[in-house]
Amino acid sequence: MSVPQLSFKGHTVVITGAGGGLGRSYSLLFASRGANVVVNDINSEAAQKVVDQIINAGGKAVKNTSSVTDGAALVNSALDAFGGVTILINNAGILRDKGFKKMTDKEWDEITEVHLKGAFACTKAAWPHFRKQKFGRILNTASAAGLYGNFGQANYAAAKMALVGFTKTLAIEGVKYGIKATVISPIAASPMSETIMSAEMLANLQPTLVAPFVLAVCHPDGVDATGKAFEVGGGFVAEIRWERSKGTVFKTDSSFTPSAVKAKWYEVGDFSGADHPKSLSDADTQGKLKLAATLPPNAPSFPQVRFDDKTVIVTGAGAGLGRAYAQMYGKLGANVVVNDISKNGAISVVDEIVKAGGKAVAAICSAEDGEAIVKTALETFNGVHVLIANAGILRDKSFQAMTEQEWDIVVAIHLRAPYKCAKAVWPIFQEQKFGRIVTICSQVAIYGNFGQANYAAAKAGVIGFTRTLAIEGKKYNIIANCIAPSAGTALTSTIWSQAMVDAFKPDFVAPVVGYLTCAGKDGPRLAIHCVSAYCLCEKTTSTPRAPCLRFPVAGPRRPGGSALGGYSFPAKVSYTPEDVVAKWSSITDFSDGRTTHPSTTAEALEQIVANFGSGGDAKAML
Structure with a gap:
């Protein structure tokens, strides 16, 4: 060409x-x-x-x-x-x-x-x-x-x-x-x-092999x-795309518990028959609705997931998803630290948990004040074992109209606050050789969304942050996971119809969070879990509307297009921008069966390193 x-x-x-x-x-x-x-x-x-x-x-x-x-x-x-x-x-x-x-x-x-x-x-x-x-x-x-x-x-x-x-x-x-x-x-x-x-x-990774x-x-x-x-x-050049696992479906009635999630978790990471959504709207909503209507009650696993003698911190717990998480942990025997900037919201949730026979305390401060929240946990319950970094706000605006302040506050609450809370619990988790962290990203982070450049950036940042926590925590039995939930909350009520808000109950997300933080040694390892009213997947999922939950798992995937995947230009001969145009179909081809699925930085480098030594004599680009 x-x-x-x-x-x-x-x-x-x-x-x-x-x-x-x-x-x-x-x-x-x-x-x-x-x-x-x-x-x-x-x-x-x-x-x-x-x-x-x-x-x-x-x-x-x-x-x-x-x-x-x-x-x-x-x-x-x-x-x-x-x-x-x-x-x-x-x-x-x-x-x-x-x-x-x-x-x-x-x-x-x-x-x-x-x-x-x-x-x-x-x-x-x-x-x-x-x-x-x-x-x-x-x-x-x-x-x-x-x-x-x-x-x-x-x-x-x-x-x-x-x-x-x-x-x-x-x-x-x-x-x-x-x-x-x-x-x-x-x-x-x-x-x-x-x-x-x-x-x-360094000798084989010259900048001139990126510039074209x-x-x-x-x-x-x-x-x-x-x-x-x-x-x-x-x-080496390759496009990266998200892949969504097949996932599994749960009935969202009283049988939908962390124990029920545990019983079917093996289905969540099944990538046979995976799909590759490109936007928030890519989902077979009607098909899943029909399937949801046919489901029997969920079967639990044994022993059932409990949190007795464990202390759980939930940020942004005064309403919405955070409230649902806090209430669930209270019912399952945990000591719950209910964090929120709203005094009324936090105290209301604490009262709800205590009246139901649970134990809880309010930590009324910004989610960025991780040290104060952890101090409350230690002073009240003498320990901390689980962190749910859930707090969030929206400042939606087209990028043209978005102010620096609107950017800064969203990044502070959605990205810096999880860092501050994780930083405060980390030495405790390391010392006791146990800790569970769940952070909250968003499907907007995976696909982007008009008017949410600040939110998409912050939530995507949470993914990279959580993946690193999972790597660093492995030695100390600290497990970190990230979920992309869809739920009707105070945040989404500003952009969703009332019918959608009513269909997406926060209660339909909480059981997944409960399982992700359970104490078993065979507990779930890191992935990005898309959770909505009827669907849970390892990856990302679109907006659901049924009284059932499907869970898929997601991760970055690279294409085939040559023997190594993507396209490999000779590493010792400077290719040109025109070469990229000519080979574009190979660079972006995911259909030839040679797609690779790296899960670590080392795996991602394998195809690049394999290309070292290819080509003829090196020549200057200019």
């Missing part, structure tokens, strides 16, 4: 973190194809070297040394120097790796500030220009750590996975205005990766990759 050369003449590209590594490679290649380039880096000397290299080669570039959180300054550099902006590459990054127990708030905040808030700020500044000119390209930079979790990178995994949910929502909102957004998980030698990679890996793909997805006549995620490195 012959593809005309992709020229970027007349385009202006803003590239963050462009003083070295991937950002430098992007800058040089865009400039060589005629683009005006704004080279951003807080290292002024490094940025200037890239600018000088571009100008000396006959290109056009200017330096910008602003923090990425000052997106307006970056975009103004483009406007002042070149009169416009058409492409934004959110590439800047830092590392603050640390085991979770030793990680400080500063190390968490610095990572989310640069990787997540920076991407928001720069995109927010470019967005009105993209809308006005009916054209824009955004490329965000995720990581395998975000997709799969990685030891010592809870902060990094959270921020990087957040960019996946953010990108998917930008893609949805940008359709009307010719704005396309793509997210990549690149693996390449850089000042960041030099601290964690071997010399052999970036140009191909950013060109007006390039490939259509909007809303999609890709792994790129060492000449």
